[in-house]
Amino acid sequence: MRDVIVIGAGGGGPIVAKELAQRGLxxxxxxxxxxxxxxxxxxxxxENDSNNPISGTKRWGPxxxxxxxxxxxxxxPASILNVSGIxxxxxxxxxxxxxxxxxxxxxxxxxxxxxxxxxxxxxxxxEELRPYYEWVETTLPVQTAAMGSSExxxxxxxxxxxxxxQTTKDITGDSFRPQENAVLQPGGNAGxxxxxxxxxYPNATGCTFCGHCQQGCYQPRLAPRNLKAxxxxxxxxxxxxxxxxxxxxxxxxxxIETDAYVTQIHTETVNGEEVAKGVTWRNNTTGETxxxxxxxxxxxxxxxxxxRLWLNSGLPNTNDWVGRGLTDHALDFVVGKFxxxxxxxxxxxxxxxxxxxxxxxIEPATMGPAFMAGTMMFSDSxxxxxxxxxxxxxxxxxxxxxxxxxxxLRNLLEDVNNxxxxxxxxxxxxxxxxxxxxSADTDDEHGAIARVDMNKRDRTQRTLDNREFLxxxxxxxxxxxxxxxxxxxxxxxxxxxxxSSMRMGSDxxxxxxxxxxxxRSVKKLFVADNSALANALGGPNPTLTTxxxxxxxxxxxxxxxxxxxxxxxxxxxxxxxxxSVTNAVITRGL
Amino acid sequence: MDKKQTNNHLAPSGINxxxxxxxxxxxxxxxxxxxxxxxxxxxxxxxxxxxxLLASTGIIKAVLNALTKDTFAGVVAFMLxxxxxxxxSQGEYYWFKxxxxxxxxxxxxxxxxNTYMAMPDNLTGDxxxxxxxxxxDVVGPLPAGVALLLNPLEQWVMKKxxxxxxxxxSQNEHIPLAHxxxxxxNVMASRVNPWATGLQISPFARLSWSEKAEVFRIFETELPDxxxxxxxxxxxxxxxKISGLIRFAAGATLQFAAxxxxxxxxxxxxxxxxxxxxPYGWDMSNYMPDGPVEGWDEFIGYYQGRTSVDA
Numbered sequence: 001m002r003d004v005i006v007i008g009a010g011g012g013g014p015i016v017a018k019e020l021a022q023r024g025l026x027x028x029x030x031x032x033x034x035x036x037x038x039x040x041x042x043x044x045x046x047e048n049d050s051n052n053p054i055s056g057t058k059r060w061g062p063x064x065x066x067x068x069x070x071x072x073x074x075x076x077p078a079s080i081l082n083v084s085g086i087x088x089x090x091x092x093x094x095x096x097x098x099x100x101x102x103x104x105x106x107x108x109x110x111x112x113x114x115x116x117x118x119x120x121x122x123x124x125x126x127e128e129l130r131p132y133y134e135w136v137e138t139t140l141p142v143q144t145a146a147m148g149s150s151e152x153x154x155x156x157x158x159x160x161x162x163x164x165x166q167t168t169k170d171i172t173g174d175s176f177r178p179q180e181n182a183v184l185q186p187g188g189n190a191g192x193x194x195x196x197x198x199x200x201y202p203n204a205t206g207c208t209f210c211g212h213c214q215q216g217c218y219q220p221r222l223a224p225r226n227l228k229a230x231x232x233x234x235x236x237x238x239x240x241x242x243x244x245x246x247x248x249x250x251x252x253x254x255x256i257e258t259d260a261y262v263t264q265i266h267t268e269t270v271n272g273e274e275v276a277k278g279v280t281w282r283n284n285t286t287g288e289t290x291x292x293x294x295x296x297x298x299x300x301x302x303x304x305x306x307x308r309l310w311l312n313s314g315l316p317n318t319n320d321w322v323g324r325g326l327t328d329h330a331l332d333f334v335v336g337k338f339x340x341x342x343x344x345x346x347x348x349x350x351x352x353x354x355x356x357x358x359x360x361x362i363e364p365a366t367m368g369p370a371f372m373a374g375t376m377m378f379s380d381s382x383x384x385x386x387x388x389x390x391x392x393x394x395x396x397x398x399x400x401x402x403x404x405x406x407x408x409l410r411n412l413l414e415d416v417n418n419x420x421x422x423x424x425x426x427x428x429x430x431x432x433x434x435x436x437x438x439s440a441d442t443d444d445e446h447g448a449i450a451r452v453d454m455n456k457r458d459r460t461q462r463t464l465d466n467r468e469f470l471x472x473x474x475x476x477x478x479x480x481x482x483x484x485x486x487x488x489x490x491x492x493x494x495x496x497x498x499x500s501s502m503r504m505g506s507d508x509x510x511x512x513x514x515x516x517x518x519x520r521s522v523k524k525l526f527v528a529d530n531s532a533l534a535n536a537l538g539g540p541n542p543t544l545t546t547x548x549x550x551x552x553x554x555x556x557x558x559x560x561x562x563x564x565x566x567x568x569x570x571x572x573x574x575x576x577x578x579x580s581v582t583n584a585v586i587t588r589g590l
Numbered sequence: 591m592d593k594k595q596t597n598n599h600l601a602p603s604g605i606n607x608x609x610x611x612x613x614x615x616x617x618x619x620x621x622x623x624x625x626x627x628x629x630x631x632x633x634x635x636x637x638x639x640x641x642x643l644l645a646s647t648g649i650i651k652a653v654l655n656a657l658t659k660d661t662f663a664g665v666v667a668f669m670l671x672x673x674x675x676x677x678x679s680q681g682e683y684y685w686f687k688x689x690x691x692x693x694x695x696x697x698x699x700x701x702x703x704n705t706y707m708a709m710p711d712n713l714t715g716d717x718x719x720x721x722x723x724x725x726x727d728v729v730g731p732l733p734a735g736v737a738l739l740l741n742p743l744e745q746w747v748m749k750k751x752x753x754x755x756x757x758x759x760s761q762n763e764h765i766p767l768a769h770x771x772x773x774x775x776n777v778m779a780s781r782v783n784p785w786a787t788g789l790q791i792s793p794f795a796r797l798s799w800s801e802k803a804e805v806f807r808i809f810e811t812e813l814p815d816x817x818x819x820x821x822x823x824x825x826x827x828x829x830x831k832i833s834g835l836i837r838f839a840a841g842a843t844l845q846f847a848a849x850x851x852x853x854x855x856x857x858x859x860x861x862x863x864x865x866x867x868x869p870y871g872w873d874m875s876n877y878m879p880d881g882p883v884e885g886w887d888e889f890i891g892y893y894q895g896r897t898s899v900d901a
Contacts, residue, residue, distance in 0.1 A: 044863050045882065048853035054705050068705065073834060077810075077841050134901070144898050148888035155893055165894065169901050178893045185897070191889025199885045208885025221884060345877055346886045352893075369875035374849030378841075382810060386803035389810055403844065405669055406682055406799060410689075413852070415876040442834065492841075 010088020012529030013300030033084025034063035050215035087234030094349030101538025145351035149343030157481030182231035213349035246584035327536035332424035336483030360539030396475035401490035661772035664795030682799035690851035698850035
């Protein structure tokens, strides 16, 4: 019997695993996808090899790439960008680690408090979470982003429309800034050359500006795994978890099973309460099933899979909120074409941002041409100039929103490094009708598949207004930076930033989790990924807040069920790039 | 699932025991033209036995493969025109620039569709027949006289196919998604312009660039009606699966057509994890002008010289 079983090794699960392993608990982490033990050998930076949703290394599917990926039921046009395997979707994230808008927490008293969605705020204050932010920011670590051409282009645009610069981690008002991101700053030759040998560790350290965040980070080559530039959990928390016995006085290394798809959470009744008891998982390669018990079970399989697993396990759903309240930042894209080099396919995926409290955020993004062209097809406004599906929005961009196809696409992408894509991250409201459930008709080998209903056109007026505000602002920034052509995609739901499908809250009638992230209806069952978030954070990228919350959840588990004491605010966090971790990683041969 | 009754898709009706909607489907989908193109020798033979052979699995596979490839070639040219035949056919082309088809992206799409999602094991020609019926309801009858546009060889094929239409649409053979969706694209193409002619065998590929856009408009705006029609002709479980696949295909077609040509798919050696040539998509986008790199000389500094910030 384990102390703790963690389901999922994505952005949240490894945080709980590492923190509790550091305390000496016996932790088993189960991951449905691949081990990703040696990316330098197993991955490439090619777009089809990496990002093909069918067979790429960054897909939602089993480790055997010759097997089909796992499907979800999407009744309306939408796309889900989830990645299985150790690291989860952080394998392709940009490392952006902004803190949430303070206004989405309980007790917020700023002058704009009424402009937030107060019905679904976090059940505790921003100040309560602050030390957990600081703990994670040191552990990952989070640093101020270096600047390349794409960031310089963005900053020029922001300066030219008169925006303020933010110089704190806390978001204080409408402003722009370099990202605080989980990407190691460049050192040595990094960022200064294209010479392959010169970019090998230790001649180069940190980010080499390769432009391949979406293909997975293994730069610089030859660096120990915990010193790779982008701090996806496969490069940061997982190496720490696997070596906790070597760098922590009382630590115990986490056990990891990959290709292990959890299909059932088991419970028992204790003193009239339903209590988590263990899990069953299926090995995707052999088809064998396994059962193991634990004192505590932590769900961290993602916003889509957690509700699926809950419902397929037959766990209680008394207030009908399991899977409801899904938020997605109502993502959108605005693309600019420039008469000069923007580094549109170079550098970190995104190293700059602009924040607009009560409305959301904008960030420039760099990407390869295939990913960029493919993503631009996910429009809700038809094909520009041909049909608009009843939308075809007009604004500060050129012409109607929509897909850009044919000669227009060729012209836009004739030099991908003269383009810049802006991501729109909307402060979108929690709505019960946006939900993850299970398919009534379609099963796979793990049970009924997940069904995702995201009613993009029927969002609250506040969400829709915020999205329009941000799209216009993004177009203004691009123009002010010198763009000669600005295109708005008006995307269908693209579930990349997903939050709050198993939300925590203070109101038992509209939340699945209590203020400690423990399930209200099943004791000793916790949730520790984006699905536990109470809301969409006001627009900031969710990973850091999820990781801070997961740290807090680990502490609650340790205090509540293992008789331990809190450590955040008491101890000094150890960075995942500390020499002691590096030595442990090398010793263990990771 | 207690949702709907299964129709007897093979119940004969219409002239000579051949359902009119099946006849329409054969014309609209381009199957007739493709048989003439792929298996002209067979088609020219008039014996009953040869007509049966025409409907045999091997020939049908060849027909569908050719038709599907031609259809997706039409999609790729729509997305990224160049100086290829499909681009010239649609009236949107470049004289001196190759387009997406130079990357074999039509093959990329076929591979993608056939491996992306599992087709139900029991999706056979029989079920495809039901889909054909459903689409016929949505599309409506062919304008009188369209069949006259078929060349003599195609008309001959039509006659043979009509005699054995039931066999063609009831082959006990697994049908890949690429075939299903290409047939649907072609049926819709025949609605947009039933009079389209040209060198291509696929009705979709014969359309002008704007007409192709109209096909995608129909798929986006009328998909619920199409799916409802399909739902009325299939059992619950099959309906859900087929509907899901068509919904996916309608959404993914343009994504695949845009992603594939700009990627390295055509020239990637997966065994050695390296390129065997420079991808043409990289030339189209000036991506990696000197080949793959491990990093760029892009580091300018830190904005306003700040390397860290406080809380």
